[in-house]
Amino acid sequence: MDAHARSRRKALKVVVGALCTEVGFGMAEESAIETLTEMLQSLLTEIGKSSKAYTELCGRTDVLVTDVLTALIDQGINIESIPAHAFRHNKSVFNPPGQSVPQPIQRVLSAGERQEHHTHIPDHLPPFPDPHTYIRTESHKQPVSEYQLIREKAASYKRDTERAVTRYVAKTGHTQSLFKDDTSSFPLIAVQPHPHPYLMALLPKDQDLDSLDISDVQGVNHGSDTLDPNSSKFDQSDIDTIDNPYLQPIKMPRYKKFKTMS
Incomplete structure (x- = not known):
């Protein structure tokens, strides 16, 4: 079953559920809904085939209302009860399906500008690919070697380590x-x-001794x-x-x- 058939089947299943609710059913089994959906789909298919057959019998290509009414009569449906069924007070109204948003096309990574064909290359040949496919490009950053950044990272790491050790001592000691x-x-x-x-x-210690007086x-x-612990003043x-x-x-x-x- 293709996507269009599955969508039509899903719409018929919703219609069957709405009709069951109008009649007075509060819940239904999945097998019962599937059976009623299959019966409704078979009925609509037969009505469409009969309408097309009456249209071709008259030598026309467009189906008229008389062709559909004749097909309904052949199926044993009372056409006089259709207007009363259409204007019933407890009918369910379905909102029209909204237009689906197309999936965005993911752009291919492009680096640099594509080169044009040279004079000796015919125009019907495919264009050159992106330059990054045949030109070496770095995929990683160079390691940081500046003294100031290294000192800042070392100080931050030392500060985080001291904070973690302090919390550990406060919880365990x-x-x-x-x-x-x-x-x-x-x-x-x-x-x-x-x-x-x-x-x-x-x-x-890690300090500047030259700054001390x-x-x-x-x-x-x-x-x-x-x-001195040996002195007399030490208590x-x-x-x-x-x-x-x-x-x-x-x-x-x-x-x-x-x-x-x-």
């Missing part, structure tokens, strides 16, 4: 809460003071002596306390009294 009543809101990574904090200053380096060296209880400035109690500033000149 020990955390501190910003609010004492609610420990699940705003979790913070617990600060663990290092017993030898001066070692962090001695470890190499000599006074800053000397200050770090002198300040590290005060953090073990400072490690157990929370060394987080956001969780420490508020320190009120001291007000100095100024002397008034009499």
Whole structure:
């Protein structure tokens, strides 16, 4: 069955369903609808063949209304009931099928301009294809070798890695809460003071050492002596306390009294 036959069959099936609804049926099986559709298609086919036969019998090529009425009478249909059936009050009205939108034709990839035939090539031969079919064209981009872009990508990758590690530590490690009543809101990574904090200053880091002043380096060296764990000022209880400035109690500033000149 071709596409035109399937479309006509589908239209007849809709008509049969509408007639069944007008009669009073609420639902029907697929086999019953197919049987009624086949009967209606056979009836219309016989009416068309009979109308064509009466037309050719009279020596005409166009079918007239009298030819169709004669074919209906031959099929045993009461033609006087047709006007009453056409003007029934509960008939179903079908909207005309809309015009189908043609499928857009996909354009073939074209690169460059096609060359015309040379003087020694006849015009009836096919034209030259696109230049990309016989000229080498790059299908990939060259790798980025600029120093600035590489540094930006490395910094972005490092920042994403640090953020992912921070989230992982916050979910799996020990955390501190910003609010004492609610420990699940705003979790913070617990600060663990290092017993030898001066070692962090001695470890190499990714920074510009030339921009540091000599006074800053000397200050770090002198300040590290005060953090010696063997000294008497080092207290073990400072490690157990929370060394987080956001969780420490508020320190009120001291007000100095100024002397008034009499």
